[in-house]
Amino acid sequence: MTKISILGCGWLGMPLAEALLDKGLQINGSTTTVEKLSLLQSENINPFLIDIPSIIDEGSLEMINFSSSMNSFLHGSETLIIDIPPKLRSASVPADEKTFVKKIAALIPFIIKSTVQNVLFVSSTSVYGENQGTVDESTIPEPETESGKQLLECESLLKSNSNFKTTILRFGGLIGFDRQPGKYLAGRENLENPESPVNLIHQKDCIGIILKIIESDYWNETFNAVSPFHPSRESYYSQKAADLNLPLPKFDHSKPSVGKLIENNKIINLLKYTFTEPNL
Incomplete structure (x- = not known):
């Protein structure tokens, strides 16, 4: 039985693991929360408690425990899915320390010596700047x-390593399940960029695209993954707020709108993926 390791069984990783289990695959799943281990196990996911250190101290107990967990987590797996958020919005995390880059760099030696191919x-479409206009891969x-x-920087670290094949999946804004876009901007005022296009993707399509990549063996590729639905921020979020009977957001039209538009043609033409939720 093919085994896949999912580093990060959170909002996306957990339902993804369940979808892969339905395909008859064996799944190792990680969490940083002790309380969640029993939940993973109850879903027939092999549970691992893994919190990647950003400071590598080879002799520390933390590093010894991490090394043991990672070796077991990756053992026998053909594919590793890395789905952990950077969490760089906190003021307590100094930006110049590159904490997320260090964490991904810490993983690479373990991947190299494992069975992972x-x-x-x-990743995220935040790698593109808002002033870049229409963008593709x-x-x-x-x-x-x-x-x-x-x-x-993490994308580059992984892609440049020839010991394994890496596919980069850049998701747009994630919605679906408990993430209701109508709640995001409801009642807020003086919002900028009313005419900028939205670049969103539903959780169902996130999972569908990952399944398609694995089934089709599309490795050493980069994909932009967003729905082919790009209304303006004002029209979209106003309609979603109205659908939930919430106060409408108010936008500032005094300045020109800026915002990128993410093309997804590669997902459709190369991967041959059909969106299940094209109109969000």
Whole structure:
């Protein structure tokens, strides 16, 4: 039985693991929360408690425990899915320390010496700057946020390693399940960029695209993954708020709108993926 390891069984990783189990695959899943281990086990996911240190101290107990967990987590797996958020918005995390880059760098030696042949890295369209206009996978990213900058650096670290094949999956804004877009901006005022296009993707399509990549063996690729649905921020979020009977957001039209539009043609034409939730 083919085994897949999912590093990060959270909002996306957990239902993804369940979908892969339905395909008859064996799944190792990680969490940083002790309380969640029993939940993973109840879903027939082999549970692992893994919190990647950003400071590597070879002799420390933390590093010894991490090394043991990672070796077991990756053992026998053909594919590793990395789905952990950068978490760089907290003021307590100094941006210049590149904490997320260090964590991904810490993983690579373990991947190299494991049975893993393929890595799928869940990235984000934040690697593109808001002023880059219409972008696709051939566009050179110009990230503006710290999260986007570190994600792009992590992409490069993984892709440049020839010991395994890496596919990069850049998701747009994630919605679905408990993430209702109508709640995001409801009642807020003086919102900028009313005419900028939205670049979102539903959880169901996130999972569907990952399944398609694995089934089709599309490795050493980069994909932008967003729905082919790009209304303006104002029209979209106003309608979603109205659908939930929430106060409408109010936008500032005094300045020109800026915002990128993410093309997804490669997902459709190369991967041959059909969106299940095209109109969000």
